Amino acid sequence: xxxxxxxxxxxxxxxxxxxxxxxxxxxxxxxxxxxxxxxxxxxxxxxxxxxxxxxxxxxxxxxxxxxxxxxxxxxxxxxxxxxxxxxxxxxxxxxxxxxxxxxxxxxxxxxxxxx
Amino acid sequence: xxxxxxxxxxxxxxxxxxxxxxxxxxxxxxxxxxxxxxxxxxxxxxxxxxxxxxxxxxxxxxxxxxxxxxxxxxxxxxxxxxxxxxxxxxxxxxxxxxxxxxxxxxxxxxxx
Numbered sequence: 001x002x003x004x005x006x007x008x009x010x011x012x013x014x015x016x017x018x019x020x021x022x023x024x025x026x027x028x029x030x031x032x033x034x035x036x037x038x039x040x041x042x043x044x045x046x047x048x049x050x051x052x053x054x055x056x057x058x059x060x061x062x063x064x065x066x067x068x069x070x071x072x073x074x075x076x077x078x079x080x081x082x083x084x085x086x087x088x089x090x091x092x093x094x095x096x097x098x099x100x101x102x103x104x105x106x107x108x109x110x111x112x113x114x115x
Numbered sequence: 116x117x118x119x120x121x122x123x124x125x126x127x128x129x130x131x132x133x134x135x136x137x138x139x140x141x142x143x144x145x146x147x148x149x150x151x152x153x154x155x156x157x158x159x160x161x162x163x164x165x166x167x168x169x170x171x172x173x174x175x176x177x178x179x180x181x182x183x184x185x186x187x188x189x190x191x192x193x194x195x196x197x198x199x200x201x202x203x204x205x206x207x208x209x210x211x212x213x214x215x216x217x218x219x220x221x222x223x224x225x226x227x
Contacts, residue, residue, distance in 0.1 A: 004158075004220070013206045015204050018161060031213070033214065033215075037214075039217065040220075041215030041219055041220070042119075042206070042218050042219050042220050043159070043203050043204075043215070043217050044217070045214040045215065045216070048212050050148055050212075055216065056212050091158075091159070093159075095213065097213055102213060103164070104213070104215060105161075106151075106159040107158055108158040108161070109158060110155070
């Protein structure tokens with residue numbers, strides 16, 4: 001068990017560029033979550049996958065955001081036409097959820113800075 | 116909607132002091148409640164959880180009791196250590212998808 005990994009750890013981009021982040025969950029975890037955390041705030045839910053199916057998306061996830069989990073393993077989060085307001089820490093978590101309240105294991109996050 | 120309110124921080128204590136961090140929540144249904152901790156330079160880690168009223172979660176000397184009548188889940192530790200310095204987040208989960216709703220977090224600094 002190597003834990004949840006995220007790449008890159010840091011990303012600096014110019015406004016208007018596209019960025020893509022990757023999350024590798026704990027092996028065989030069927031649930032994968034994306035959260036966004038801004039300075040001084042707690043993480044906010046963005047979207048959730050059960051295996052390869054994206055089952056819920058937050059209203060925070062504008063049309064510029066898209067997430068995939070093509071084979072039910074790793075996931076990518078893409079932000080198109082980045083804006084300065086997208087600057088945040090993007091967190092990924094996974095769980096082997098059979099029941100409600102199973103533990104979510106978080107990755108170290110990808111810190112995005114949009115100039 | 117669901118929400119979690121944490122006391123304002125930061126909190127600074129001397130080693131061996133008693134710690135209480137307040138957390139109250141608003142939720143439909145019967146949420147599960149969590150405390151997560153983020154040590155400097157590390158990712159979020161589950162500290163403890165409670166899944167129903169009157170349950171007590173405990174770990175590493177920390178405790179929190181699920182109080183449905185006061186919609187609270189306050190975190191306590193009898194004697195803090197310098198190594199407990201971190202950011203602490205209270206969170207809840209109400210739905211079948213188990214997405215977490217977090218409070219703003221509070222920074223705890225423990226001085227020797």
